[in-house]
Amino acid sequence: MRAARLIRMVLLLQSRPAMTAAELAEELDVSERTVTRDAQALSEAGIPVYADRGRAGGYRLVGGYRTRLTGLARGEAEALFLSGVPGALRDMGLEDAASAARLKVSAALLPSLQGASRTAAQRFHLDAPGWFREPETPRLLPAVADAVWADRRITARYRRRADGPGGDREVSRTLEPYGLVLKAGVWYLCARALPDQAPESDAGPTPDTGSPGAFRVYRIDRFSEVTPAPQPALEDGRFVRDEAFDLPGFWAGQAAGFARAILRATVVVRLTAEGVRLLPHAADPVAAREALAHAPDPDTQERVTVTLPVESEDVAYAQLLALGPEAEVLTPTPLRARLSEAAERTAAQYRTPPAQHH
Secondary structure: OHHHHHHHHHHHHHHOOOEOHHHHHHHHOOOHHHHHHHHHHHHHOOOOEEEEOOOOOEEEEOOOOOOOOOOOOHHHHHHHHHOOOHHHHHHOOOHHHHHHHHHHHHHHOOHHHOOHHHHHHHHOOOOOOOOOOOOOOOOOHHHHHHHHHHOEOEEEEEEEOOOOOOOOEEEEEEEEEEEEEEEOOEEEEEEEEOOOOOOOOOOOOOOOOOOOOOEEEEEHHHEEEEEEOOOOOOHHHEOOOOOOOOHHHHHHHHHHHHHHHOOOEEEEEEEOHHHHHHHHHHOOHHHHHHHHHOOOOOOOOOOEEEEEEEOOHHHHHHHHHOOHHHEEEEEOHHHHHHHHHHHHHHHHHHHOOOOOOO
16 A cells, blocks of 8 residues: 555656645645655655755655656556547547557566556457447547647637528637547537637537637537637747646536537426336436436326426427337327327328238
């Protein structure tokens, strides 16, 4: 336990110019007194940990000390090689850099661990796109990825989705690109538009109704042009990154908001026991589970009546048609009539035997 903590302490100090005792204590989940004892133990073991005294003091490694990655266990080494996503790295133009990094890590491992990359590749493969669709790499993804890695502002021409007359239209955005997300084969950019940008909807996972300067989401396949911003914030067009921005947390909130926003209508459905089981597979799973959780007790025929949020009546028609006789729409009346007519046509098809095929 302590040996693993000491190795982690060395790696932390190796990755930063200096760290205070409080920072190390928080990272290692120990007390500052334990940090002091661990630093003393490392120093006695010949690792040059130097303590700067005073209010602004801390711990640092001196003499350019570097440690080889010989403290990795086999499971840790295999997990390290699983952390790469080959397809995503290729799309962003980072395949060569990732390959070189894996080669260097392999060379630094103990001989007994150098097969970890092959072991991991044989046991895990990530196929990010959804079924029945060919993955497409957005043409401008490498340029956007470069800006994300370098913290450089960009000016982008963006095809904004519009529901009214005229359809989609192009707008110009000056963005501070913070992070990339690959969701079901689609690439998204999480970015902050500059305050002089109009607060228009930008067709991310959720409608953009926030104030200018807020973080937003953009589908990269809707970019038609990406260029460096004309007015750089710092040298070489770099901007000062907000260190409080949490990409996974921001995306989780956006995804949840998107799921809620697209469910703009409701239908009342009476379900058999089999219909209750199948509903989460036919409709939005989260909406279906919530609807079932708030449903009243079954009636005398063991049927359950739920109020189900749906994207639209057209979408609900396709979803509930798949349930056949296991679901009965009570309202809205037009949807009930469409499903009734479909049921009558289906029954008519099966009343007569099929024609003979030659």
